[in-house]
Amino acid sequence: MITYIIRRLLAAVLLLFIVSAAVFSIFYLVPRLVGATPETLATRYVGRSATPETVNLIAHKLGFYDPIWVQYGRWVKGIFLGSEYDYGSGTEQCPAPCFGYSFITRQPVWPDLLDRLPVTLSLAVGAATLWVIFGVATGVLSALRRGSLLDRAAMGVSLAGVSMPIFFTGLISLLVFSYQLKWTAAGGSYTPFTENPGDWFYSLLLPWIVLAFQFSAQYARLTRAGMLETLGEDYIRTARAKGLPERAVTVQHGLRAALTPLLTIFGLDFGLLLGGAVLTEQVFSLPGLGKYAVDAITNNDLPKVLGVTMMAALFVVVANLVVDLLYAVVDPRVRIN
Amino acid sequence: MVVGPGTVSDQVPVTPDPAEGSVPGKAIEGRSLGRIAWTRLKRDKVAMSGGYVIVFLILVAIFAPLIVKFLGDPPNEFHQNLIDTSTLAPKGGTGISGDHLFGVEPQNGRDIFSRVVYGARISLLIAFLATGLSVVIGSILGVVAGFFGGWVDALISRAMDVFLAFPLLVFSIALAGVIPDKAFGLTGDALRIALLVFIIGFFSWPYIGRIVRGQTLSLREREFVDAARSLGARGPYIIFKELLPNLVAPILIYATLLIPTNILFEAALSFLGVGVRPPTASWGGMLSDAARFYTIWHFMFFPGMAIFITVLAFNLFGDGLRDALDPKGRR
Amino acid sequence: MAAGTFLEVKDLKISFPTDDGLVKSVDGLSFQLERGKTLGIVGESGSGKSVTSLGILGLHNKRNAQVSGEIWLDGDELVSAGAETVRALRGNKMAMIFQDPLSAMHPFYTIGHQIIEAYRVHHKVSKKVARKHAIDMLGRVGIPQPERRVDDYPHQFSGGMRQRAMIAMALVNDPQLLIADEPTTALDVTVQAQILDLMHKLQEEFNSALIVITHDLGVVAELADDVLVMYGGRCIEYGTARTIFEQPEHPYTWGLLGSMPRIDRPNLDRLVPIPGLPPSLINLPTGCAFHPRCAYEPRTGGLGRSLSPELAGSGQPGHLVRCHLPTDERQRIWREDVKPKLEAQ
Amino acid sequence: MTDQGATAEQADAVRLSDPVPDDVILRERADKGDPLLSVKGLEKHFPIVKGLLRRQVGAVRAVDGVTFDVYRGETLGLVGESGCGKTTTGRLLTRLVEPTGGSIDFDGRDIAHLRQGKLRPLRRDMQMIFQDPFSSLNPRHTVGTIVGAPFRIQNVKTEHGIKRAVQDLLKLVGLSPEHYNRYPHEFSGGQRQRIGIARTLALRPKLIVADEPVSALDVSIQAQVVNLLDDIQREFDLTYVFIAHDLSVVRHISDRVAVMYLGKVVEIADRDDLYTRPRHPYTVALMSAVPVPDPARRDRAQRERVLLTGDVPSPINPPSGCRFRTRCWKAQEICATEEPPLLPRLGDAASHQTACHFPIDDAEEVAGRSSRATA
Amino acid sequence: ACGGDGDDSSSGSKAKPEFNAAVDKIFNPSDKKGGTIRLANAGDWDSLDPGDTYYGYSWDFLRLYGRSLLTFKPSAGQDGNELIPDLAENLGETKDNGKTWTYKLRKGVKYEDGTEVKAADVKYAVLRSLDKETFPNGPDYFRQFLNLPEGYKGPYKSKGVNTDSAITTPDDSTVVFHLKQAFGGFDYLAALTQTVPVPESKDKGANYKQHVISTGPYMFDQNNLGKNFTLKRNPNWDQGTDPFRKALPDAFEVSLNVNPDDIDNRLLSGDLDIDVVGTGVQPATLGRVVGDPTAKAGTDNPYQSRLWYTSIVGTVKPLDNIDCRKAVLYAADRTGYQTAFGGPLAGGDLASTIMPPTIPGYQKYDLYPAGPDNTGDVAKAKEALAACGQPNGFETNIAYRAERPKEKATAESLQQSLARVGIKLTLKPFPQGDYFSQYAGNPPYVKANNIGLATNGWGADWNDGFGYLSQIVDSRVIRETGGSSNVSVRDPQVDKMLDEALGLTDAKAREAKWGEIDRKVMEDAFILPGVYAKALLIRPKKLTNVYVNPAYNMYDYVALGVA
């Protein structure tokens, strides 16, 4: 088990390393391949009244004159050892997980990421709670009442749910619930939980529902399929043959087994979501990691982009790791091997 | 009943095959699994209606110029006379009329109907090509990984992990952003489409790859592969003649189910502003424009519904196809 | 209801509507069983053995199975009884052992949990008491160190132990009727011998009625008092084990015996198989379901093709045969034609 | 058990394990002609990798030193419990897997480590019938394609074209030539097995390795297929290695039978010899475990049965010495330390070889014995 | 946070809301103190550091916590463009026709920590703003005009370098600027936030923006960069030293990076007071505001001192031919242009000159009349095309900033209108961040990629011909490496005229000269004017003393009070 965990951890680190190298080279290499010079890169970050000399200085300061591996090495070093930043009248220490300084705001990226994380976390956790409850419940009911009106209605709605782009449902729901009916908060009015839990809840309600709607739909379908499959298993028949009440059969025996494969999918979904619910955050203007990423990209703010992509990849990797370990907890067959 | 030894006639089946059902005698031509699946699919009303919608959409995409000629205006043509310039909204709210079935866009008064129709071209083209690309990459790498196993498999599987760990959307936006205006001898829409196809296709292959790999792994253990091998068949023969025919069904299913995902993906990229370039109409792009005018409902409604119906149709059809082709449904 | 009869099945019909047509898996099956007795049901794959057993336990899904007829268990009619009534009897008064113990046990729960669960559905006792009972039961079915193994998961058991555990689970409530559906098919012969031995002992100990379903005539011969031969969802021959093996009267039963190579006899030059294939349960052949494969069909004078024979008494008391051939002719064919061939050197 | 008892049994063993004179062996060999297939010390160890560096920490000793000959025109039955290495042996013989050690002389050539390219032409002479009639035929191919595949793969020209050849083969195995264009799923298990047999016959092989070809079939169908195998053997002068766990079927079809236990052959003998005078305790137990379809013998059989307890040990860590000793009621110290060689025992035919320190005497009363654990 | 609204009698209900009620006049005047003003910014502040900010709104707002030497008069109507002394006692004094400028500081002005402001702090503030590596955002006029030592890089890198050749502080309350050349408009530079004093001991370089030491009536309370900040009263600010700041509210709350539609909604519902950027409502809001008379009465619609235009690049064939450029000017649909920018209210007025009407020197004329309905003069355009030798039109590309929907709409509109005469435009969106550096403002790129047209826009740094024109019509600001705002105007004659204008100390003469330059550039047909930008501002309902300050073209943030 321990070696298994270690191996998975090493693999995860390697994976992050590859992801970072790939992201890095795409951002640093592609523009250069297309003919950008350190100066033209720097002109993005010099303000509106820069002289060529300033451009030079900035390019230098941002390290654009160094070869790519030096730049990458510096970046990696910053993460592990921290780095120093010259703010003009002195230097500032950026402690260990230092993802560099924004090219534009000249602020360290890491605190920014930490700052955005709660937003995305709130969004993801809330939505996940909703979709797991609704999705699984719908899926189970549908499976148990297979072929009934309820089943068909639920599956119809679910299929519609997975077929609708989130930015469409988001826009429509904003229009209807927040603009027309004024039931929910308008976009962009996020309030941190620590500030006012009520407002926090109110501001996230619509994003939660919209995000959860889409995922519920997917989970309802998956749960239903999983339930139908497990309900056809021999051990379900055994449970019935033992005289277990139907509820115990479906919940303790059926659902338990049906949900296990869902765990993997949930892990991946949740991990991806933590890395930034880009579209949802964009539509509802939530200042989370996804919006941060989009803004960073729009502004060509490479350290931010790198930071946020690494964060996202980290979440996926960690989520997968957790899922694998959880799997071992849930499924004894995995545990033993 | 006893039949003398030495002859082989005591085994000749007398009764009609149960599998053949009630049509004895006939049926010299065997019914392939594909044919059976097709019959089953034809019986699935829902899936077939999805299929009809898909065919309809493809026709719409192909004949967009013709349709627009009769039912609309050129997709990029302005109708500012239909716009209230101080509010930018279409006069009368939506501008829906006989000339403009879905109304006109605010601000410039372009015909939403014809833009939705033209948008189908972009959506379908990109989705199909991207799906094709990922199917090709995914199938090849999946089969290779599954068949050869060992370090080849390890390498490809890790590559899939890397791709799956990528924050895909973020990454695509970023990639679409740094790609220049002219490359690979392409410019304009052609380049954008190629780029989107590449990004979408290149990043969604692991999904197919995983499935194909898994299927290959299980197929590889099937005895008919051993049988071929014991006849002296080489690797390529086994891959192409023995394995691939069995992979067609899962590949087809997941390709059909990947298309709607890719449509959504393309729409998302366009929505985030890295899709095809304006004024070329795309559904995601229209929604992104509509977001600025979110109080004007019809602007977001029609392209949104177009995406919804298209994706739904593909999902319905894909589900039906899976039910029809899934080996589990067979017995 | 005959005295001493514990289970009586009357004209049981079970069918499944499918896309291709109505599958008549069991078509008018009747038999009786007393406590302490063992009934063996044999037949080829697809002849409706499992469907029958599941039917008795009421395990068919109401939505896709049509069940009619009567099943009397110790005075209760089960087909018309409510689901809850039948459930209360399941696992308590009647229990079942399935063929593949690995897939028949929940992979996520320990063996102990699954046995305790079975016990506690029908006995309001604490978990602790139930656990003791489960350990006790595991010991009785011959699992070494039951206190330790009780917390193992099914996949940690070997095939034979799993089947033992399965039996323990079935017997935990002292059921008076035990149905074993191919209890040893998945096992090796040496393990099969252990399990058969165990079942034999346990039946003597519990004095329950036992139904053994199998397609292995050897297993039937080993365990059963009475034997029911099924073909195409119907009983075609019924009698004591001795009758069935020593004086079988149905051509199908002859065919089964002829198809079997035997370890206890020197080599036959050739086996005597039944030609053709088992019938489709959707379109049973008209007349006698067995007639397309029957070598003696011409001797029925066309009756075999047109008329379905009744299950009728034969020479021995309690021996029932579904065949158009007259009893004495059947007996003659067996004596003169078939039996010598089977025993020929 | 007293020391004396032990010596007495040892005395038995000494007698039984006396070597059979060489001339007897040679004479018997000559009777049978030279073997078509000769396997010596065949081994297959599947590595088990573990840990961070995926180092090999052990091996599944699926086949662990198997030696036997198969003579032209005969059927060698291979029986044993699940997991004892029958399938692996079969796959080694047809070189679907490469042996870890040992030699396989086929028709005068050692094919044990031949490369696939060199092996390809030899494959015509050596075919395999598989167990599972559902997975051994490619569901996407028509019967014609399946049965015609050997011709295409081996590039064999047929006189009247492949189609004719295939149809002839179909007729041969009792299928209608009209089935040419049908798909496997349209056939029942028995018919599929016939298709598989037709495929193996296409290239007129000398040796057919049949891995449990009838285990998945119903008795009535099983008999059809067994008869078919019998017939084609006669017609084409085939040599069979017939793998099965059903001792009755093996008894019916084989000329000689080898009994395997945990990757080793524990006893090999002519059929009747084996079934009437089994020497190895395992063989005895195995045979007595088979239920007999004769209710009259029921009570007697139950009394006579030798019940083994416990399960087959893991092939990863097989017991030292004699592998059967953990379940054997006759086991003594020597069994744990010394591996008994597979040899003809005095009083047996030279072809009857047993790997046991304490083979069972003709006179020995084994009935009612049970292994030590229950005793 | 906004607490008790207090007595309703003094609230804004007194003043009658009407359209443009706060343009040219003060709406709802009051002297009531207290309350909090809530502002929001759809984006991020470029910087809160006075030495590093270049947005009009930021300059407007900065006066709450910083006092530059001079400032614009907080006043509605035209005199809002007038400079008045703030930290200084008087306007700049020059004895040598504009080469040296002397400012005397007011006595008793203190930082938030109670220390007194010294002349050296002003000098230090200006000098540090020259370090472009640390402060890239701010304007660069001081480097351009001050007589700095060769290679001077600011006080961090050029430590100890004597800078007396540029700025001297003869005593603690006198600052003297020494210029390279005479510059009559130096007072405008003295009004830049770069002259807001920075105490050297508290300077933290790029991190100073985290806590700017206040000299104004308010100081930073909390500052979460990129998210929000609050200002509270500065106890060391003395009304006695500050004749014009009323400092009515107790606090300011500013949220950053807020969804623009949400800002509008909250402004309309009164949950928010001011959109600090002051560029007006979003298109989605437009219909709601304009269509509803009461809502419209709650808005103001001032000019922005900004022109949205399209550069016509003469280095790209066939636009090197003036007639082809004229064809573009004639063919363009001006109304379409206007609609693209949001129509007459949110977009602005149809433009025909380069300088907007708010810049002194503006003259109304139209060299290329676009027909009666202003949708372009197709006939004239065709004539021009014929003269250019391209009677069937030609193909070229139009660049715009991908993130700006209005520019996208403009490009689409031009594509439509120019197509009428056969000029085929292909749209080329480019990322805003690289727009000038790599694409539209990068001459080699423009030439290589046939970027014939580029959407563009320019607002004055201050309302003066120099502040407006110098960056967009002077061909000498064009850099081959890219980055200049001037994309198309290359006329040596114009350059000469600019130099002439600079030398003129007489304001009237100078203004006339700007007008001439404007006309000359139009004659060259290098610029297709689009709209004189206007903003539709939602007037804060609960605030007092609301008026549009013409210097910033938005509400005057120092004057506001809470009703």
Ligand SMILES: Nc1ncnc2c1ncn2[C@@H]1O[C@H](COP(=O)(O)OP(=O)(O)OP(=O)(O)O)[C@@H](O)[C@H]1O
């Ligand atoms: N749920 C069902 N729906 C449709 N057909 C069914 C269903 N269950 C069983 N059948 C059919 O009923 C017939 C009898 O099945 P059953 O399982 O009883 O056979 P069996 O005698 O137990 O065979 P085996 O020896 O293979 O276990 C088969 O043809 C089977 O296909």
Ligand SMILES: Nc1ncnc2c1ncn2[C@@H]1O[C@H](COP(=O)(O)OP(=O)(O)OP(=O)(O)O)[C@@H](O)[C@H]1O
């Ligand atoms: N590819 C493999 N890798 C690892 N172990 C294997 C592999 N193939 C077989 N084994 C192991 O080798 C042993 C012998 O397997 P084999 O399949 O030869 O047994 P068998 O006698 O054919 O059994 P059965 O009667 O179940 O078919 C088993 O323990 C099996 O788990």
Ligand SMILES: [Mg+2]
């Ligand atoms: Mg069954």
Ligand SMILES: [Mg+2]
């Ligand atoms: Mg095997």
Ligand code: NI
């Ligand atoms: Ni472990």
